[in-house]
Amino acid sequence: MGGDLLSTRRMLSGGKPGEARAGARHSTSAHFARPAMMQAALEHARAEGMDQVVSIGEARLFEALQAAGNRAPQILPIVPNIQGFMREAVEHGIVGAGIQRVRRMGLAPLMGLGVRGVTRLPRLAQRDFPTMLLCFIELELADFRSFDPPAIFLQAQVTDLALAMDNPRILAAFVDAVRRLSGGAPGFMTHNFGRLAEKCAIWGLPLGAAISPWEETGAGMRPDRTMCEKALEETGAALWGDRSGHVEAPGEAERKYLRRTGASGFLRDDNAALGLDEAERLPVAV
Amino acid sequence: MRGVSRNGTVRIAIAGLGKMGIMHTSMIQAIEGAEVAALVEPSGGLGKQVASMGVDVKTYPDIHTCLKEARPDGVIVSTPQFTHRSLAEACLEAGVAVLTEKPLAHTVEDARAMLEAAKQKPDVPAGVGYMLAHNPLFDEAARLVREGGLGEVKSCRASCFLSQVFKPSVGWTFTKDKAGGGVVINSGSHLLYVIQKIMGGVAGVQARSSGVHNPVEDTFGALVDFESGAWGTINISWSVPGYEFQTHDLMIEGTNGTIEVGNEVLRVWLVDERAGYSKGWTEKRRSETEPKAALSLSPDYCGDEFFLEDQDFVRAIAERRQPKVGWEEGLRVQLFLDALYRSAEARDYVSVER
Numbered sequence: 080m081g082g083d084l085l086s087t088r089r090m091l092s093g094g095k096p097g098e099a100r101a102g103a104r105h106s107t108s109a110h111f112a113r114p115a116m117m118q119a120a121l122e123h124a125r126a127e128g129m130d131q132v133v134s135i136g137e138a139r140l141f142e143a144l145q146a147a148g149n150r151a152p153q154i155l156p157i158v159p160n161i162q163g164f165m166r167e168a169v170e171h172g173i174v175g176a177g178i179q180r181v182r183r184m185g186l187a188p189l190m191g192l193g194v195r196g197v198t199r200l201p202r203l204a205q206r207d208f209p210t211m212l213l214c215f216i217e218l219e220l221a222d223f224r225s226f227d228p229p230a231i232f233l234q235a236q237v238t239d240l241a242l243a244m245d246n247p248r249i250l251a252a253f254v255d256a257v258r259r260l261s262g263g264a265p266g267f268m269t270h271n272f273g274r275l276a277e278k279c280a281i282w283g284l285p286l287g288a289a290i291s292p293w294e295e296t297g298a299g300m301r302p303d304r305t306m307c308e309k310a311l312e313e314t315g316a317a318l319w320g321d322r323s324g325h326v327e328a329p330g331e332a333e334r335k336y337l338r339r340t341g342a343s344g345f346l347r348d349d350n351a352a353l354g355l356d357e358a359e360r361l362p363v364a365v
Numbered sequence: 366m367r368g369v370s371r372n373g374t375v376r377i378a379i380a381g382l383g384k385m386g387i388m389h390t391s392m393i394q395a396i397e398g399a400e401v402a403a404l405v406e407p408s409g410g411l412g413k414q415v416a417s418m419g420v421d422v423k424t425y426p427d428i429h430t431c432l433k434e435a436r437p438d439g440v441i442v443s444t445p446q447f448t449h450r451s452l453a454e455a456c457l458e459a460g461v462a463v464l465t466e467k468p469l470a471h472t473v474e475d476a477r478a479m480l481e482a483a484k485q486k487p488d489v490p491a492g493v494g495y496m497l498a499h500n501p502l503f504d505e506a507a508r509l510v511r512e513g514g515l516g517e518v519k520s521c522r523a524s525c526f527l528s529q530v531f532k533p534s535v536g537w538t539f540t541k542d543k544a545g546g547g548v549v550i551n552s553g554s555h556l557l558y559v560i561q562k563i564m565g566g567v568a569g570v571q572a573r574s575s576g577v578h579n580p581v582e583d584t585f586g587a588l589v590d591f592e593s594g595a596w597g598t599i600n601i602s603w604s605v606p607g608y609e610f611q612t613h614d615l616m617i618e619g620t621n622g623t624i625e626v627g628n629e630v631l632r633v634w635l636v637d638e639r640a641g642y643s644k645g646w647t648e649k650r651r652s653e654t655e656p657k658a659a660l661s662l663s664p665d666y667c668g669d670e671f672f673l674e675d676q677d678f679v680r681a682i683a684e685r686r687q688p689k690v691g692w693e694e695g696l697r698v699q700l701f702l703d704a705l706y707r708s709a710e711a712r713d714y715v716s717v718e719r
Contacts, residue, residue, distance in 0.1 A: 092609040107607070108606055108607040205413060205417075206410050206411075206413050206417070207413075207414075207417045208414050208415075208417040208418045209417060209418075210417075236662055236663055239660070239661070239662045239663075240391055240418065240662060241419075242395075242660065243391035243392065243394055243395040243660055243662060244390075244391055244394055244418050244419035244420065245394060245419055246418060246419030248419070249418075270661045270662075270663075270664050270668065271660050271661065274660060292652070292664075296653050297653075298650065298652035298653045299652045299664060301657070301658070301659065301660060301661060302659050302660070323665070
C-alpha cells in the first residue's frame with residue numbers, strides 16, 4: 080500500500096465538519112444519494128491514482144463498487160460501523176442498541192461464527208463489551224470477504240475508547256479477528272497516534288498501519304506533533320494523514336511534510352479527490 | 366468541602382452510564398491526576414458493560430451509598446435531567462463537588478432550587494456541562510463583541526442542526542415531563558448558552574415550534590430581543606438531513622463587520638482594523654487553536670471540549686475553585702429555555718424572567 084487513499088465518509092454522511100454551510104452539506108448529500116455519482120467518484124479517484132478506498136460497509140457503496148468493477152479502487156474496510164450504532168443508542172441506550180443489534184443478527188449468524196459464536200453467548204448475556212464488539216466486527220468482516228481486502232482498519236472511536244480506558248482487550252480482539260477471518264493486515268484509525276504507538280508497544284500489539292491527523296501545523300496530532308513524529312519514526316508504521324475538514328486538495332508544502340516525516344500518503348475526501356465540481360452538484364434550495 | 370485524596374489524585378464517581386456517562390468515564394480515565402472512583406447506575410447490566418470496557422471499580426445502585434462508601438472527591442451526573450436535582454443536592458449535602466450534564470435541570474423550579482443549595486455551600490465546586498464554553502473560538506467571538514471589534518452589534522442568526530429524529534421515537538429524551546421538551550432543551554441548549562455568552566442577556570422572545578414526528582418539538586424557531594437592543598433569530602432542528610454531527614453556528618452583524626463562528630471555524634470580516642484583527646477576512650480553525658485536549662474520542666464533535674470540561678472540573682476540585690461554567694450560568698440558560706417554551710405554547714411574545 081502506498082500513495083493517497085480515498086475516504087467515502089463525505090459520500091456516505093453527506094457532509095464534513097469543514098462544510099459549515101447548510102447548502103454545501105445538503106448539496107453533497109443529495110449528490111451522492113445517487114449510486115451513479117458514487118460510482119463516478121470511485122472511478123475518478125482510481126483514475127487519479129488512488130488505488131484504494133477506505134470505508135465502512137454500506138449497501139450503496141457495495142452497489143457502486145460492483146458497478147464500477149475493475150475501474151474502482153480496492154476497498155480497505157473500517158469496522159465496526161459505529162455511527163449507525165450510536166444513532167440507535169440515542170433512542171435505546173448503549174446496552175439497548177447493542178442488544179437490538181445482536182437480536183437482529185439472529186441466532187443463525189451467531190452460529191455461523193462457529194464454535195466461537197456459541198461459546199460467546201454467556202459473555203454476550205453478561206453484556207461483555209469486547210465480546211459484543213468482536214461479534215459486530217466479525218459479522219461486518221463477512222460483508223467484505225469477497226473483496227479480499229489487504230488491510231482492515233478499526234474505527235477511530237473504538238480505538239480511542241480502548242486507549243482512554245487503557246484496555247488492551249478491545250484492540251487485541253480486533254487484531255485476532257482480522258488475522259483469523261481475513262488475509263488482510265490489521266490497522267487502526269485514531270485521533271491519538273502518539274498514545275496508540277506507546278500502548279501498542281506496551282501491550283505487544285502490532286502497529287503496521289494507521290490513519291491519523293498529520294499535518295505540519297500539528298492540527299489534530301495528539302498528544303502533540305513532536306510525539307507523533309517520534310512515534311512514527313520508532314514504529315515504522317505505514318501512516319496516512321487524515322485530512323478531514325479540508326475542502327482543497329493537499330498542496331506541495333503538505334506533500335513535503337509528508338515525505339519528510341516518512342508518512343505514506345493522505346486520506347482524502349476533498350473536492351478534487353471526489354471529482355466534485357461545484358457546478359456539477361445538484362441545485363438544492365436551502 | 367471534602368479534600369483531594371492523600372496521594373493527590375482526584376477521585377471521580379460517574380452517575381449514569383448512558384452514552385454521556387461512558388464518555389465521561391473514559392475522559393476521567395485519561396486525565397492525568399484523576400481516576401474513576403466508582404460508578405452509580407441502578408441497572409446492573411450497564412455497570413457490567415462499562416466495567417468490561419476496562420473500568421475496574423464498584424458500581425453502586427444509588428448515589429447515597431456511593432457517597433458514603435466510595436467517598437469520591439467529585440461526581441459527574443450524566444443521568445436524564447429530571448434526576449439532576451436530587452443527585453446534585455445529595456452531593457452538595459455531603460460536601461462533594463458536582464458537575465451535571467446539560468441542561469442544569471428539566472424545569473426552572475429545579476434549577477433555582479439547585480442554585481440555592483449551591484449558594485449554601487460556596488466552597489463546593491458545582492458546574493454544568495455546557496462544553497462549548499471550552500471551545501476557544503466562541504471565547505474569541507465573545508471577546509471581539511465585548512471589545513467593540515464589530516462596532517455596534519445589530520443582530521445575530523443562530524442555528525443548531527442534527528440528523529437524528531426521522532420517526533416517532535421512544536425514551537425519556539422524547540418525553541416532556543422528563544426531558545422538559547424536545548430538541549431545544551436536549552440539543553439546542555448548548556446554542557442558547559453560546560448566544561448569551563456572545564450577545565449578552567435576553568430580554569424577550571417570540572417563538573414557534575412543531576413536533577414533526579413526536580409530541581415534543583422536533584423543529585423550532587424564534588425571534589430574540591437582547592438587553593443590548595440587538596435582535597436575533599434562532600433555528601433548531603434534529604430532523605434535517607446532512608448533519609451527522611450536531612452543529613452550532615452563529616453569524617453576528619455589527620457596524621464594523623461580521624463574525625461567523627461554529628464548532629470548527631471562526632471567520633471574521635471587518636470594515637476597519639480593530640481588536641487585534643486586520644481589515645477584511647481572518648479565519649481560525651479549532652484544530653489549530655489552543656487549548657487542545659491531550660486525548661480526544663471524537664474531534665468531529667467537540668472531543669477536545671469534553672476532555673477540557675472534565676479536566677476543568679478535576680482542576681477545580683484540586684484548586685478549590687468553581688468550574689468554568691457554574692450553576693448561575695446554568696440557570697440563565699434555563700430561564701432562556703423557559704421563555705422560549707412559554708412563547709411557543711402561547712404563540713405570543715414573552716419576557717425572560719429574572
